Amino acid sequence: MQNYVLTELDSGERVISERLDHVRSIALGFWIGAGSRDERADRAGVSHFIEHLLFKGSASYTAQEIAEIFDALGGELNAATSREHTVVYTRVPDSRLETAIEVVADMVFSPAFADLDSEREVVLEEIAMYEDTPQELVHDLFSEAVFGGHPLGRPVIGTADVISTIGRRAISAYHRSMYRAGNIVVATAGHLEHDRVVALLDAARRAHPDAPTRGAHLRRPLVEVPQAGLRFERKDTEQYNVCIGAPGISRSDRRRFAASLLDSILGGSASSRLFQEIREKRGMAYAVYTFASQYTDTGLVGVYVGTREENLAACLEIASEQIADVAAGNLRPDELERAKENLKGRIMLSMESTSNRMSRLGKSLISDTELLTFERIMAEIEAVEADEVSELAAVLLPPERISAAGVGPSEERFHEAVERINPALLARAA
Numbered sequence: 001m002q003n004y005v006l007t008e009l010d011s012g013e014r015v016i017s018e019r020l021d022h023v024r025s026i027a028l029g030f031w032i033g034a035g036s037r038d039e040r041a042d043r044a045g046v047s048h049f050i051e052h053l054l055f056k057g058s059a060s061y062t063a064q065e066i067a068e069i070f071d072a073l074g075g076e077l078n079a080a081t082s083r084e085h086t087v088v089y090t091r092v093p094d095s096r097l098e099t100a101i102e103v104v105a106d107m108v109f110s111p112a113f114a115d116l117d118s119e120r121e122v123v124l125e126e127i128a129m130y131e132d133t134p135q136e137l138v139h140d141l142f143s144e145a146v147f148g149g150h151p152l153g154r155p156v157i158g159t160a161d162v163i164s165t166i167g168r169r170a171i172s173a174y175h176r177s178m179y180r181a182g183n184i185v186v187a188t189a190g191h192l193e194h195d196r197v198v199a200l201l202d203a204a205r206r207a208h209p210d211a212p213t214r215g216a217h218l219r220r221p222l223v224e225v226p227q228a229g230l231r232f233e234r235k236d237t238e239q240y241n242v243c244i245g246a247p248g249i250s251r252s253d254r255r256r257f258a259a260s261l262l263d264s265i266l267g268g269s270a271s272s273r274l275f276q277e278i279r280e281k282r283g284m285a286y287a288v289y290t291f292a293s294q295y296t297d298t299g300l301v302g303v304y305v306g307t308r309e310e311n312l313a314a315c316l317e318i319a320s321e322q323i324a325d326v327a328a329g330n331l332r333p334d335e336l337e338r339a340k341e342n343l344k345g346r347i348m349l350s351m352e353s354t355s356n357r358m359s360r361l362g363k364s365l366i367s368d369t370e371l372l373t374f375e376r377i378m379a380e381i382e383a384v385e386a387d388e389v390s391e392l393a394a395v396l397l398p399p400e401r402i403s404a405a406g407v408g409p410s411e412e413r414f415h416e417a418v419e420r421i422n423p424a425l426l427a428r429a430a
Contacts (some may be wrong), residue, residue: 004361005194011205011213012181016361017188017197026190027358030108031366037151045158046174047391048081052119059110069103081156084295085366091355094191105204109211110425113168123163134241134407135306141231142243148226148322180212190354202366229250230425231405232414240312240408244400246301251294251369257380258388264339266290267303273322284311301396304430309325313417320421327394331386340381400424
């Protein structure tokens with residue numbers, strides 16, 4: 001049985017909640033279907049910039065009052081932006097829900113967009129911080145290598161050129177177009193009554209009659225996946241920070257459970273192949289892992305490794321060999337079972353958090369993904385067969401689909417290493 005309740009307000013926002021009797025807190029999130037893939041090139045980073053500006057004051061509260069209120073509640077208040085959504089979230093004691101809803105609703109529906117220039121400088125510093133953090137920067141380069149000129153290939157944080165010049169009018173126009181009722185989900189989980197949550201949200205929404213109603217955002221689909229790409233940025237680092245991988249699957253793809261198990265087997269845990277082969281057995285890297293992202297119509301799968309120049313080519317060859325071995329159907333007898341238990345255990349532990357339960361509800365609804373019961377998820381994971389995992393590796397990660405991105409001291413050394421796993425990349429770059 002599903003434990004959540006779903007209601008749509010008269011104004012168009014969807015409200016979803018899950019009651020948990022064993023806690024005394026409530027996690028609350030306003031999920032907006034606005035992310036970096038929804039931006040024009042000359043507005044790149046505006047979703048993330050707005051996320052910052054929501055905290056700088058609203059129609060009823062100054063930035064300091066917002067901070068003081070949540071400190072006095074003993075609560076948490078934060079926000080995040082991704083390629084497909086923005087979320088403003090809080091966790092408070094159950095007795096403080098009304099205040100939390102009033103303040104967060106005011107932030108989301110009626111931001112003042114105050115202190116624009118000072119917050120602009122904060123975001124520019126954040127961009128500079130990422131530029132100085134090669135293990136983060138390489139992931140943005142990798143998205144660009146995989147998706148090319150599509151908005152999915154741009155960094156969520158935006159670019160200094162756009163952030164330093166974008167004005168209040170453009171920011172307000174984007175907010176009005178994206179923060180529409182039909183594009184907003186409010187998710188809650190904890191010690192709550194659904195009807196009371198709906199009543200509080202309805203009252204908070206009526207306090208903002210000028211906020212846009214109805215109208216969901218229509219997202220531009222990825223019509224054609226670009227050819228595998230190559231990106232490199234030279235920096236005087238001790239290590240090369242490298243990502244290799246390819247387009248993945250969408251979040252509604254039935255193969256997503258097999259994809260999660262493939263991720264776990266290749267590099268998602270301490271017993272995974274790449275962690276054992278590259279770090280534990282050979283000592284060639286401190287950080288090596290696999291990663292996966294799933295979007296509305298596509299996804300991203302990849303391997304990250306940070307290593308010194310003398311180990312770079314060997315690390316990429318080992319990664320390529322292990323991918324090919326899995327794709328060939330050579331899963332060891334205990335490998336899949338251990339990956340299943342690892343994934344089920346992590347999901348089970350995550351469900352003990354009200355914030356994680358709230359995020360599961362909000363993310364599923366804002367992305368129009370089926371919201372499965374805990375029991376159904378466990379059953380889907382258990383039902384995955386070894387040949388499904390191998391077939392997915394073969395489909396997603398053959399050598400000709402592999403893109404690569406790197407940050408390090410020598411582009412020539414990087415190219416030499418990449419050529420061993422996908423020679424076509426260098427041929428196209430020439």
